[in-house]
Amino acid sequence: MSERLTIGELASRTGVATSALRYWEEFGLLPAPARVAGQRRYPPSAVGLVGVVLALRDIGFTLREIKAFIASRSPAGDDWRELYQRKLTELDQRIAHAQTARAVIAHGLDCRHEDILECPRFAGGVAALLAGSSLEEAHEEAHSH
Template identity: 80%
Template sequence: MAEQLTIGELASRTGVATSALRYWEELCVLPAPVRVSGQRRYPPSAVGLVGVVLLLRDAGFTLQEVRAFVESRSPAGDGWRELYQRKLTELDQRIAQAQVARTAIAHGLACPHEDIFECANFAGGVAAFLAGSSLEEAHEAIHSH
């Protein structure tokens, strides 16, 4: 039988807590390992799979998306490309939102008022936001005149 890793050994090799590994197994992010005398035994390839989970998580994927990614693997499958495309679109939207927020905050820092609550532009932006405008629309409205 090939080398098998205990959950503690897998945790040690990957830097992931055993509780997280159990949780990922519960969510089907990691396949259920074989059991020897009631203890989990992972194949050496589990180290790489945990690395994939960590990489995708750091790239912004949720654990549910990671599970879908892992499940999409097949010799003829291209399902992972669709998952990547959806995540790329989502990240582009988040980047655009972050850029709008950054611009609005930078403009707030440039406000000449000692107390931003006394600034007519700030109050106008808050009013526009409360009226249903997005942050971008509210920011544009106060700087368009």
């Protein structure tokens, strides 16, 4: 039988707090480990699994999405690709939104008005948002005049 890791050893090897590891186990991201005298004993492969969780979290997956990703991995399945495609679409939308937000801020900094609230373009953008426009639409509308 290969060496088993205590939760403290797993935490030390991965940089993840023991409380987070317990939560991930409870949430279903990590399989319930064997117990020796009541203590959790993880297989060495748990280090890699924690690494997968960290990598997916860092690229924007929620814990719920990571759980679905882990569950979707089967020798015959391609379900993980659908999860990746959805996340890619979401990230593209977030990037587009962030680029618009950056443009709005840059235009605000370039505004000739002492107080941004006195700027007609800013007021037009706010009015467009209140009318139900997206930030992108409101920004475009405010700068099309």
